[in-house]
Amino acid sequence: TAAGIANAKHVQCSIGQTPEPDFSLLPLDLYRNNSKGNLILPYELTWGCTNRCSFCTHYLFHKVQEKPDSKFVKEITDLSKRYNTNCFEFCDSSLNNSTGFLEHFCDEICKSNLDIKWISMIRPDNLSKKLLKKMKLSGCVHLRFGVESFSARVLKKMNKPFTKKEVIYSIKLAHDLGIGAEVFLISGFPLEREADVDENITALKKYSKWIDDVGLSRFRLDYNSLIYNHPKSFGITNLRLLEEVFFNENHYGYDETGGMNWEE
Numbered sequence: 001t002a003a004g005i006a007n008a009k010h011v012q013c014s015i016g017q018t019p020e021p022d023f024s025l026l027p028l029d030l031y032r033n034n035s036k037g038n039l040i041l042p043y044e045l046t047w048g049c050t051n052r053c054s055f056c057t058h059y060l061f062h063k064v065q066e067k068p069d070s071k072f073v074k075e076i077t078d079l080s081k082r083y084n085t086n087c088f089e090f091c092d093s094s095l096n097n098s099t100g101f102l103e104h105f106c107d108e109i110c111k112s113n114l115d116i117k118w119i120s121m122i123r124p125d126n127l128s129k130k131l132l133k134k135m136k137l138s139g140c141v142h143l144r145f146g147v148e149s150f151s152a153r154v155l156k157k158m159n160k161p162f163t164k165k166e167v168i169y170s171i172k173l174a175h176d177l178g179i180g181a182e183v184f185l186i187s188g189f190p191l192e193r194e195a196d197v198d199e200n201i202t203a204l205k206k207y208s209k210w211i212d213d214v215g216l217s218r219f220r221l222d223y224n225s226l227i228y229n230h231p232k233s234f235g236i237t238n239l240r241l242l243e244e245v246f247f248n249e250n251h252y253g254y255d256e257t258g259g260m261n262w263e264e
């Protein structure tokens with residue numbers, strides 16, 4: 001059985017029923033030393049994703065759920081006291097799937113007088129100046145934007161619901177409000193051409209004053225993704241299961257018929 005199918009059956013409860021995270025058996029001093037003395041605790045506020053990106057399978061595992069405010073306020077307060085830190089990384093697929101929930105979260109954190117600093121993955125769309133200001137007030141210091149490409153052609157193939165213009169708008173807004181902006185990109189997406197790579201390089205140079213960091217990852221073909229299920233539409237053939245296993249996920253090899261080869 002493919003890992004994706006097996007994992008999808010493991011979760012039977014709702015996010016409101018999950019236990020409070022327990023890090024007591026971890027060597028936390030090692031993590032504290034690696035983050036310049038600040039211990040950053042991982043925490044989930046939501047499950048699922050409203051995006052249907054062609055390369056991703058996150059939306060298969062959970063319907064979108066949001067943690068009740070009484071639960072996240074109590075748990076963040078408890079974790080902060082227990083582990084003597086006010087730094088959190090929210091490990092949601094995308095924290096702004098629902099702008100209503102994100103705005104409510106920020107209001108609750110401010111109302112509860114929780115002095116925390118937090119970072120999170122974020123969609124470049126679904127953001128406004130008003131919302132980003134609330135995020136800043138609630139302790140947001142850094143956002144990781146799932147951009148993946150600055151090429152309009154590649155974004156369309158990825159089934160992304162936003163444009164390059166929206167990406168630049170959100171990154172600049174975050175920067176102007178004092179929130180760090182990190183841009184995540186995918187290299188080697190099927191049908192990506194040299195012109196698309198050049199467009200990414202040009203954008204990174206042009207907007208570098210608003211970008212604090214760049215995360216670059218190599219494209220990985222996941223089981224049951226849209227690309228896996230419709231390989232011909234993405235110019236790939238000869239799908240094959242690779243022997244390597246990464247974080248309990250199977251990897252698949254393939255050949256491209258219309259994009260660049262591996263060496264390119």
